[in-house]
Amino acid sequence: MGDVKLVKKRISPMIKEVLTRFFSKPVTEKYPFVTTEVPEGFRGKQLFNIDLCISCGLCSRDCPSNAIEMVEVDGKRRPLFHLDLCIFCYQCAESCPRNAIKSSVFFELASNDKKDLILKPEANNKTGGSD
């Protein structure tokens, strides 16, 4: 234990700090009752645009966590995103030569079912996903 003699007699600055906080509103947000703002450029769930995809497979090759599987859709190889494996580094978006993969600020991905976390490349659904 430390030396008792070192201590000067003075009221701790923390007491004033704590007392002033009694009269201001809480710092914490009441999530999920209020929506949380995330900044522009946040790396959330991917948006895949199948019309721009040229089936090159670069996204799948560069993915550090093997979260992108190339699957056959209407005779062409398209990326299928396993969001449960995804580490949201967005290397796929960077590697894509046609900007077919874009970021979104959607982050509420928690689910009880892994199937919800598969982002299928579907022609009629530009945002993909099962939801």
Next chain:
Amino acid sequence: MLAINEILFNIQELLGDNAQIKKFFLGKATIVINAKSIKDVVARLVKNDSTLGLSAITGIDLDKTIGLLYHLRTSEGIVTIKTEVSKGKPIISSITNIIPGANFHEREAADLFGIIFKDHPNLKRLVLPDNWPNDLYPLRKDANLEDISKSRDNFSYKIDGSQSQEDSLVNIIVGPQHPALLEPEKFSLKVDGEIVKYVEPRIGYVHRGVEKAAEKKTYLQDVYLVERICGICNACHASAFVESVEKILGTQVPDRGKYIRTVILELNRLHSHLLLLGHAGLEIGYETLFQYLWRDREPVMDLTEMLTGNRVIASSLTIGGVRRDIKETHIPIIKKQMIYLRERMIFYKDLFENEPSIKLRTKNVGVLSTQDAIKLCVVGPVARASGVPIDVRKDDPYEAYGEIPFKLVTRNDGDAYSRLMVRLEELFESINIIDYAIDNLPKGPYRIKVPRVVSAGEVVNRVEAPRGELLYYLKSNGSAYPERVKVRTPTFSNIPAFQKTIIGENMADVPANIVSLDPCFSCTDR
């Protein structure tokens, strides 16, 4: 510390033609010697200059033999001593009795490469699990890791820390499920009443084999892998790795890229130090401090999120620069938050200097003398609090640190309080660095295109992570995959300090003692 030319002269004098010297290779110079003379060489160097430190021991599989690289820390940079031992009979003299800080490094090499360090005081398992097969050394290239589960019978499981019948000491085991640190590690303490007499640390409970995994991924994928070694200092790991690759490639990162990297790295440091100071509050029973410091950490997290797209894992650095630019609209926000943070830091400095409860728990607790700090080769704030002025940002400037003025914070007391205060004062320096970098942000590109295949070469690179010197050794063989990635994290070097400082202190001071080292076992068990 000894100058490099003197080191080289000394070795030449001792060994004559038996030592080959390559200048400006693996740090400032590499000395290739015979394995038999390692002890003589190190003893000679330490005799000449007692402040010489060991940064790391890297093992590397060289097909027929196993290479051992001793990275020594000098004032001018890293000097590497390179030697080889045969695979069939990998025996080399231990240097632990000359440099006590080599203890953990040798035990790790023994675990991962099967090297036998003769005369090592305690060559027990350190990073691998107790039930790991006896003759399987995972970082050797010929290690067959697929049938580990089958060879589980071939292990020597022994319960550690069995109580000796003779003495009256009581064993207290802290961990692996640690009540406060949230990361698994074990400290077996022997106490006599309230006084700690002996401590035996054991790490490796979350060893993930990142070094091995990195050999199986491309350089680009490895950037994201090494970043995930540690959440808190993620950008530091990425920085150390991408710089190593850039050094082999000979890439010059654009100035703007370097400045943006510096901002991200300093945000990392602010995050880490604020987190630790808050955590220290929690450990010493001052939860108010913890809550308020973590509240004031939020602006740092928000800035990281704004600049990189994620609160914690920045994924901002890449080979050849950074992935995102700092936009004009970001600058006023960063400046505003820095003003707020500086104001808050002035408050906390006043608090740490005048609050009785902080001083009572940390002052004169866990004193590490300057001599011990040098001998145990500790790094970062732990070394600086004991009066050892080492900081990679000053000693071996990287990114934009060579151009940015900042003060090296040191203290001389070496107690837990000094270690916390060094970090608190470094926060001011970090804020100044970010301010300077934002004001002097160069124009131009922030990244350049680099080839995917890296030419053959090897390099040692270090950065100053929030917890101290972080060392990377990278060897490439000309393919798209690295041959060897060695990561020596700061906490790995700092744990031996705990073994020293806790002896003779109260059991109740253990938490304050551990937390003042800022241990990160996620880093250590990479």
